[in-house]
Amino acid sequence: MVNNNEFDLRFKVNLQGIIELLSNHLYSSPKVYIRELLQNAVDAVTARRKNDSGFYGSISIELFEPSEKNPGTLVVEDNGIGLTEEEVHQFLAVIGQSSKREEFFQRRNDFIGQFGIGLLSCFIVCDEIIVITKSEKSPYAVEWVGKYDGTYRVRKLDNDVSVGTKIYLRCRPGSEEYFQAPTLKDLFIHYGCFLPYPIYFSDGKSKILINNEKPFDFSRDGILKGDREAILEYGKKVFDEDFIDYIPLFSKTGDVSGIAYIISYKMNPSSKRRHRVYLKNMFLSDSVENLLPDWAFFLKCVVNCNDLEPTASREQLCDDKKLSQVQAELGDCIRSYLVEKARFDIFRLREIIKIHTLAIKALSLEFDELYKLFIDWLPFETSLGILTFGEIKKRTDIIQYTPSIDEFRQIQKISAAKSICILNCGYIYDTEIIEKLPEIFHDIRIERISPTDMSASFEELDFEEREKAFEFIKTAEVVLQPFNCSVQIKKFEPTDIPALFMIDEEANLIRNIENTKEVSNFLFSSILGQISDNISTSSKAQLCFNYNNPLITRLIGTDSKELVCMSVEIIYIQSLLMGHYPLNPREMKLLNSSLLNLIDYKL
Amino acid sequence: MDGKLEKLLSEIDLMPDGKAKLLMLEEAARIADSQNDLKAGFDIREEIVHQGVFYGHHLNAIIAFSWRLAQCEKNPHLFDISDLLWEYKWIVEEIYKFPDVPSEKIEQLFEDMKDKYNREGASLRPYYCIKCKYLYSSGFKERAEELYFKWINSPRDGYSDCRACDIDNQVLYLLYIKDYEKAFEMAQPILSGRLKCAEIPHLTYAELLLPSLETGRLNDAQIFHEKGYKLIYKNKDFLESMSKHLLYLTVVDVNKAVNIFEKHFQWAFETHTIFFKFEFYLASWVMFTKLKKLGKEQLKIHLQKDCNIIEKYKLNTIDDIIAWFEKETTDMANKFNLRNGNDHFNGVIQERLKLVGFQL
Numbered sequence: 001m002v003n004n005n006e007f008d009l010r011f012k013v014n015l016q017g018i019i020e021l022l023s024n025h026l027y028s029s030p031k032v033y034i035r036e037l038l039q040n041a042v043d044a045v046t047a048r049r050k051n052d053s054g055f056y057g058s059i060s061i062e063l064f065e066p067s068e069k070n071p072g073t074l075v076v077e078d079n080g081i082g083l084t085e086e087e088v089h090q091f092l093a094v095i096g097q098s099s100k101r102e103e104f105f106q107r108r109n110d111f112i113g114q115f116g117i118g119l120l121s122c123f124i125v126c127d128e129i130i131v132i133t134k135s136e137k138s139p140y141a142v143e144w145v146g147k148y149d150g151t152y153r154v155r156k157l158d159n160d161v162s163v164g165t166k167i168y169l170r171c172r173p174g175s176e177e178y179f180q181a182p183t184l185k186d187l188f189i190h191y192g193c194f195l196p197y198p199i200y201f202s203d204g205k206s207k208i209l210i211n212n213e214k215p216f217d218f219s220r221d222g223i224l225k226g227d228r229e230a231i232l233e234y235g236k237k238v239f240d241e242d243f244i245d246y247i248p249l250f251s252k253t254g255d256v257s258g259i260a261y262i263i264s265y266k267m268n269p270s271s272k273r274r275h276r277v278y279l280k281n282m283f284l285s286d287s288v289e290n291l292l293p294d295w296a297f298f299l300k301c302v303v304n305c306n307d308l309e310p311t312a313s314r315e316q317l318c319d320d321k322k323l324s325q326v327q328a329e330l331g332d333c334i335r336s337y338l339v340e341k342a343r344f345d346i347f348r349l350r351e352i353i354k355i356h357t358l359a360i361k362a363l364s365l366e367f368d369e370l371y372k373l374f375i376d377w378l379p380f381e382t383s384l385g386i387l388t389f390g391e392i393k394k395r396t397d398i399i400q401y402t403p404s405i406d407e408f409r410q411i412q413k414i415s416a417a418k419s420i421c422i423l424n425c426g427y428i429y430d431t432e433i434i435e436k437l438p439e440i441f442h443d444i445r446i447e448r449i450s451p452t453d454m455s456a457s458f459e460e461l462d463f464e465e466r467e468k469a470f471e472f473i474k475t476a477e478v479v480l481q482p483f484n485c486s487v488q489i490k491k492f493e494p495t496d497i498p499a500l501f502m503i504d505e506e507a508n509l510i511r512n513i514e515n516t517k518e519v520s521n522f523l524f525s526s527i528l529g530q531i532s533d534n535i536s537t538s539s540k541a542q543l544c545f546n547y548n549n550p551l552i553t554r555l556i557g558t559d560s561k562e563l564v565c566m567s568v569e570i571i572y573i574q575s576l577l578m579g580h581y582p583l584n585p586r587e588m589k590l591l592n593s594s595l596l597n598l599i600d601y602k603l
Numbered sequence: 604m605d606g607k608l609e610k611l612l613s614e615i616d617l618m619p620d621g622k623a624k625l626l627m628l629e630e631a632a633r634i635a636d637s638q639n640d641l642k643a644g645f646d647i648r649e650e651i652v653h654q655g656v657f658y659g660h661h662l663n664a665i666i667a668f669s670w671r672l673a674q675c676e677k678n679p680h681l682f683d684i685s686d687l688l689w690e691y692k693w694i695v696e697e698i699y700k701f702p703d704v705p706s707e708k709i710e711q712l713f714e715d716m717k718d719k720y721n722r723e724g725a726s727l728r729p730y731y732c733i734k735c736k737y738l739y740s741s742g743f744k745e746r747a748e749e750l751y752f753k754w755i756n757s758p759r760d761g762y763s764d765c766r767a768c769d770i771d772n773q774v775l776y777l778l779y780i781k782d783y784e785k786a787f788e789m790a791q792p793i794l795s796g797r798l799k800c801a802e803i804p805h806l807t808y809a810e811l812l813l814p815s816l817e818t819g820r821l822n823d824a825q826i827f828h829e830k831g832y833k834l835i836y837k838n839k840d841f842l843e844s845m846s847k848h849l850l851y852l853t854v855v856d857v858n859k860a861v862n863i864f865e866k867h868f869q870w871a872f873e874t875h876t877i878f879f880k881f882e883f884y885l886a887s888w889v890m891f892t893k894l895k896k897l898g899k900e901q902l903k904i905h906l907q908k909d910c911n912i913i914e915k916y917k918l919n920t921i922d923d924i925i926a927w928f929e930k931e932t933t934d935m936a937n938k939f940n941l942r943n944g945n946d947h948f949n950g951v952i953q954e955r956l957k958l959v960g961f962q963l
Contacts, residue, residue, distance in 0.1 A: 270619060362619075448909075524669040527708055531875075
């Protein structure tokens with residue numbers, strides 16, 4: 001049918017479809033309807049108290065558990081401000097219109113709710129919602145009946161009802177699990193235990209006050225004066241794990257207060273953060289990720305905030321400017337805690353560093369002030385074992401380090417033999433930390449050491465020795481030339497090492513390309529070839545023979561060129577294997593042939 | 604097996620992304636290879652490709668990918684080629700940035716990519732997109748235009764870039780053809796924060812810096828710079844974007860430009876990706892030329908030890924520095940021109956040098 005009128009037509013929205021969409025995609029669990037119910041009630045009471053600050057608000061929940069005759073009903077009642085007939089139409093039946101509601105509640109900041117989905121989320125567990133409400137402003141009460149199929153009715157009630165709102169939810173067949181007393185009681189406590197007005201829960205048999213005793217006092221005084229054991233105990237209860245210590249958190253922005261607990265095991269820096277957050281005392285989520293700065297991955301926290309925005313699902317905090325400011329302020333709290341520990345409780349600090357080395361290193365890089373405090377306690381792997389920087393400083397004037405574990409391994413043995421302390425900075429943050437030293441402490445000198453630098457420091461042969469080794473070296477050069485490896489001979493400790501294979505980052509890259517070329521398909525092999533041809537080939541792999549090694553001395557003394565060739569081949573292969581360098585097909589072939597030749601030679 | 608590999612891998616697992624992780628992964632790959640553990644070598648190299656592509660070690664990514672592709676082709680029963688299609692598009696995009704790879708090889712590479720996408724029944728959208736980028740960045744305007752339309756008219760599927768990247772790529776093309784107004788309009792969903800990913804808006808901010816200056820959007824440009832720089836200054840994968848920030852600052856606040864140069868020159872000096880090196884060196888050339896024009900003959904430039912060209916090549920005066928960058932930049936441009944058979948890169952240089960005289 002063609003619409004010949006000039007009127008705009010309205011979209012028709014299928015309520016069932018919307019509810020399904022919301023429950024499956026927006027909310028993480030159907031349980032959120034509990035939160036929406038509590039939120040409406042609390043907001044209503046808060047609104048009434050605006051006009052009458054002495055007013056005593058209360059909320060009561062009554063459950064009729066499902067039985068064979070009865071499908072189960074949940075009734076939530078508050079003595080809050082109530083709705084007029086006009087407001088009922090506006091608020092209960094319009095989805096997504098938050099501005100009107102805002103106007104109604106005057107200052108949005110005092111209220112938990114913001115989005116116009118609210119009550120309709122109850123359709124996740126029921127087919128019909130009945131609301132009976134009487135506004136302060138209205139002489140009569142109103143009944144609203146909303147149905148899952150998207151229809152609703154409103155009628156005036158004649159009988160006398162006191163100001164407030166009563167909501168009836170009838171359990172939908174299949175949703176019984178959400179209408180069981182133990183489950184519901186736990187859920188109401190879970191969401192509402194910190195809420196400011198008394199909330200009673202009754203299941204026909206007993207009646208309890210769910211927020212009778214707040215499990216924790218989030219006020220500044222409550223946290224600062226709180227008993228250490230009790231605070232740790234609370235953390236254990238919330239997260240079901242033991243913590244080393246805790247840090248009080250406060251932020252003026254967002255009006256945030258809470259506790260950060262220090263995790264007792266090593267954390268992955270990229271792991272998901274799971275903080276528990278209450279928003280205006282209502283439970284928001286157990287998995288808020290963006291509350292603390294990135295570097296604070298060694299903490300789990302519980303906080304309440306009074307002035308931050310939730311996302312539409314009300315399960316995360318909006319990632320806005322305000323939240324970044326909160327992150328910064330909470331970050332300051334954590335930093336001042338660490339500074340205090342560095343000054344007055346070094347034992348605790350060392351315990352934290354031992355477990356959270358990575359986090360502490362990351363932090364030191366971020367803040368110079370912490371860098372200065374922590375540096376002496378930070379552990380590094382060195383050629384003399386794991387040492388703290390404080391210990392390293394005592395052993396050496398110039399801090400020498402390698403930027404990769406590969407290079408470290410190449411020179412570890414030799415430097416250990418000479419009792420030289422070399423740092424392995426191949427692990428994360430270590431290079432950055434060491435390279436920052438001269439910037440922070442002007443009297444500390446650092447030096448990046450490569451295996452080739454190391455070999456440069458080996459003792460040279462004298463003229464006579466060089467003369468003796470001349471033929472040997474010449475042969476070795478010829479043997480290793482096809483493998484892109486240069487040859488040297490020097491004297492070094494320990495003498496039981498016949499030769500040292502050394503390769504720096506650039507030469508390693510070239511070796512990597514060469515090896516990959518051999519396995520790659522034709523297209524990629526030629527592309528790799530073209531790229532590598534243009535990388536400066538000044539850096540080559542190097543095999544440095546040890547003149548002090550008895551085997552090498554004997555090889556130098558032998559007349560058999562054939563034996564020298566085979567030996568050099570095998571020493572080359574052996575030193576590759578020692579250094580975990582996988583053999584390429586050509587080297588594999590060399591290994592096989594030289595072993596066989598050696599046997600043959602011996603026979 | 605002695606558990607060494609497992610231990611290393613669990614260590615790697617804890618590491619944040621970046622160079623240290625890449626080096627450890629390469630170590631792990633070497634161990635896996637020497638233990639003849641193909642499966643581990645394959646998986647470890649997937650992570651190497653990832654680290655290489657997103658943290659600025661493109662050559663390492665290309666090498667690891669070549670190995671993976673070879674294993675896939677040799678052992679189709681062990682590995683599935685469809686796992687490589689995502690990576691393939693990144694790798695192709697890295698390879699043409701090396702001028703030593705001749706045009707016919709690049710064409711072959713695109714053909715191979717297209718073939719593999721077709722065989723998997725994947726949309727050719729990424730193929731058209733990257734080939735279009737290659738063509739226009741090499742100065743083949745008509746062919747690029749033809750592919751642009753094929754690209755935007757191809758359907759999206761599981762191998763397509765995310766929406767944010769896709770829009771950003773289109774913005775880039777529009778900037779290339781100098782349709783600035785349309786480009787800004789196209790970029791709106793990114794600038795408003797509606798579309799974002801690990802690299803967007805980082806790249807977009809940088810791309811829009813100079814066009815914003817040219818179209819008089821001075822405030823926007825400053826915002827793009829401030830926001831954009833914060834997003835990229837820790838990751839050398841954004842070297843190309845950094846070059847654009849350097850050019851922008853050269854125009855608006857050359858003292859700050861010197862700062863950026865000192866901080867990030869090392870990225871350019873170390874990279875093997877010639878195209879990125881070219882961009883940064885060209886921007887540096889422009890910056891020093893501007894400094895000279897402003898009469899700043901006596902300059903103290905602080906560079907890290909490993910990349911201190913001033914000491915290494917004894918560049919005593921600003922003229923020496925300018926001459927050094929000019930030579931390095933034109934050498935690279937000549938290589939690209941030789942490969943492409945045109946003089947497109949000369950045009951790029953001329954256009955950038957005009958910024959020396961840009962009046963705000």
